[in-house]
Amino acid sequence: MMLRKNSMLLGLILGLILPIIAYLLTQYTEVVIKLIPQKPLGLYVLALTGNMIAVWYCYRNDRQQLGKGFVLVTFLGMLLAVITKTVVI
Secondary structure, three states: OOOOOOOHHHHHHHHHHHHHHHHHHHHHOOHHHHHOOOOOOHHHHHHHHHHHHHHHHHHHOOOHHHHHHHHHHHHHHHHHHHHHHHOOO
16 A cells, blocks of 8 residues: 555654654663653653644645644644653552
């Protein structure tokens, strides 16, 4: 299946790249501990900021479906971060 350049599915896939990198860096390295120990969600915030820049670019260049995919991933990522970091079981 070939993905179109302006598809929501492609936006979802591309939107997952930065949050996955942030997760891997947070879980398997000491980057957060060394650079920003007082802000454990710092890399996630940077990843979501990168996604919002991508959304801005998509909407400015008439790629609304691609932008919607980025928005969905970004919203779900922020929601997941809030839920997992505030609810301690």
